[in-house]
Amino acid sequence: MPALPLSEEQLADAARLKDLFKEWQHSQKEKKLPSSQEAAAGALGFGQSALAQYLNGRIPLNVAAGIKFAQLLGVALTEFSPSLASEAEMVAHAVAPSSDEEVTTHFPGLRRVTGDHNQAPVMVAIRMVPEHVRAGITGFEIDHLFEDGGHLHVPRQWLEENDLSPDQLRAVKIKGDSMVPIMYPGDVAVVNIKDKSRVNGGVFALNYKGESVVKRLKYDRREWYLASENPDFRQEPCRTGEYDVIGRVVRFEPRNFKDRL
Numbered sequence: 001m002p003a004l005p006l007s008e009e010q011l012a013d014a015a016r017l018k019d020l021f022k023e024w025q026h027s028q029k030e031k032k033l034p035s036s037q038e039a040a041a042g043a044l045g046f047g048q049s050a051l052a053q054y055l056n057g058r059i060p061l062n063v064a065a066g067i068k069f070a071q072l073l074g075v076a077l078t079e080f081s082p083s084l085a086s087e088a089e090m091v092a093h094a095v096a097p098s099s100d101e102e103v104t105t106h107f108p109g110l111r112r113v114t115g116d117h118n119q120a121p122v123m124v125a126i127r128m129v130p131e132h133v134r135a136g137i138t139g140f141e142i143d144h145l146f147e148d149g150g151h152l153h154v155p156r157q158w159l160e161e162n163d164l165s166p167d168q169l170r171a172v173k174i175k176g177d178s179m180v181p182i183m184y185p186g187d188v189a190v191v192n193i194k195d196k197s198r199v200n201g202g203v204f205a206l207n208y209k210g211e212s213v214v215k216r217l218k219y220d221r222r223e224w225y226l227a228s229e230n231p232d233f234r235q236e237p238c239r240t241g242e243y244d245v246i247g248r249v250v251r252f253e254p255r256n257f258k259d260r261l
Contacts, residue, residue, distance in 0.1 A: 006057055009083060014057035016080035017069060019150065021055055024073045027186070044068045063088045074257045078153055082123035124159060125151040126190065129172040129212075152188060152253065162250065168194040170247070172205060172214070173255075178228035179203075179214060184256035189214055193247035198224065205246040208238065214249060 006014070021040070028035035041051045045068065053059040054069075061069075066084040070077045078085040128150040152171035159165065174187045183189065191205045198204075200219040205212065208226060215226040218235065225235040226243075 006060055010060045011057045013061055013081040013084070014055065017061070018055045020073050020075055020080055021069075040072060043072055074255055076253075078123055078155075082153060086122055122156055123153040124156045124166050125153050126166045126169040126171055128152050128188075129170055152190070154190065154251065158251070164192065164250065168192055169250070171253075172212070174214060174252075178230050178233045179216075180230045180259075182229045183214070183252055184254075184259050186256035188253040188255055189249045190251035190253070191247040192250045195248040195250075196245040197248075198245060199248070203249040205249060206238075207244045207246060208236075209242055212246070 024040075025035040037048050037051055041048045044051065044065075046065075050059070054061060054065060061081060061084060063084055066077050066081055067088065069080070076085070077088060154169075170191050170193055171188050172191060174183045174185055174189055177185055189203075189205065198217055198219075201216065203214065203216050205214050206226070207213075208215075213226070215228060215236075217238075218225045218227045224238050226238050227235050
């Protein structure tokens, strides 16, 4: 019997997975680590043919394969398949229902997404800032910058609990290591572009001298400073006219597990 065609949701999952896989390959090449489909298939535990069919939407993903991909790529299962993440969570509850820690022990590629009812999507997409957004940008709110930036999916329950809406949020990939050990290169910060009020000790995305940066704001002796978490970086005074507050960081998603372990 010929295989049934994939649903639109399954094809969308495959497309997101393929994009993440390409990002993984690029990262592996930069680190001079194995990046071929052959190497990936070996790490995943199935053949190159199956790998290619998953990536190209020829065969549907299942929970077991999804978790293997999530572990390989260093992302949450929700990043490419919210539906499989929900399915895996239901299975996880049956295996180890008592705590988030126990759930993620059984399913390392899974993050708990919500306890809400199923009448609304458990994950909500927010726009991702393209990596090439750099000098000369005065704010992430310029719409045309986001056309090719993709999306990050965040739990709807988290949005509701914090009274946030997707249109006021942007996701940006961390560059550099000035915020280590809190945020590592490759991690993703979620920025509330509607919250520009400076707060002593808060972490913000800013345009500083023409460059988009993520820093902690500190107020000392009537002066504002850009502070890093990494002690190898010194505080920088930020004077009026030298910077613009883009928004406050309200969440971050770990992506760089290699440097954390």
